[in-house]
Amino acid sequence: MIQAGVAVVLLVLGYLFGRLAEKRHFKKLIEREAATQHVxxxxxxxxxxxxxxxxxxxxxxxxxxxDYFKAFLAGLINIFGGRVTPFESMLDRARRESVLRMKDAAIALGATYVFNIKFETSRIATGKVAAMEVLAYGTAMIPTSEEAVRPEIAHEV
Incomplete structure (x- = not known):
């Protein structure tokens, strides 16, 4: 009986703290996406x-x-079948965060945009709790000096 109570408490705590952390991360993602939308x-x-x-x-x-709650729900879904929605939000957060980190690298180089973006995703299993690794990569386009833009236009001005 005590073990069942401990399990329920851990699930509830996992849900509450996981939900809080996820909300905070989504809020930061939205702020950072707005700040980097110029690239x-x-x-x-x-x-x-x-x-x-x-x-x-x-x-x-x-x-x-x-978190443990998502891992528990995903385990239940795997038993009965269907979409593993608890991991969908985790994957969405990972993709968005990786794009923002890539954009930060491009902005540091002075790029005006990034083209040919690709994603690499892998699941990292650490015991019963899963983690997702997402790598976003692309080619940063960094404008050269104004004189090198188009020599024929520079002479017309």
């Missing part, structure tokens, strides 16, 4: 040709762990 991230494979750019690979990596 678009596009999935196209073809770079722009409007001016001369230097190109550099940038990446952002994150590992986000699940």
């Amino acid at each position: 678009p991230v596009v999935a196209t494979r073809y770079p722009p040709e409007d001016r001369a750019y230097d190109q550099q690979l940038v990446s952002g990596n994150v590992v986000i762990a699940s």
Whole structure:
């Protein structure tokens, strides 16, 4: 009886603290996404040709762990089948965080945007609790000096 009570208390605590941490992280993600929206991230494979750019690979990596409550729910869902929705929000947070870290790297280089973005995702199993690793990478487009943009335009002005 005591063991069942301890298990219930741990599940409730896992749910409450996990939910609180997730809400805080989503709030920070929204703030950081608004602050970095001036650097678009596009999935196209073809770079722009409007001016001369230097190109550099940038990446952002994150590992986000699940809480015990999500792991418990995912275990129940695995028994009965269906979408494992507890891990969907974890994966969404991981992807968004990795893109923001990649954007931070691009901004530090002076890039105007990142193209050809790709994701690598892997599950890291640590006992009964899962963690997700997400790597976002792409090519940062860094404008070269104004004189090197288009020499024919520089002479017209």
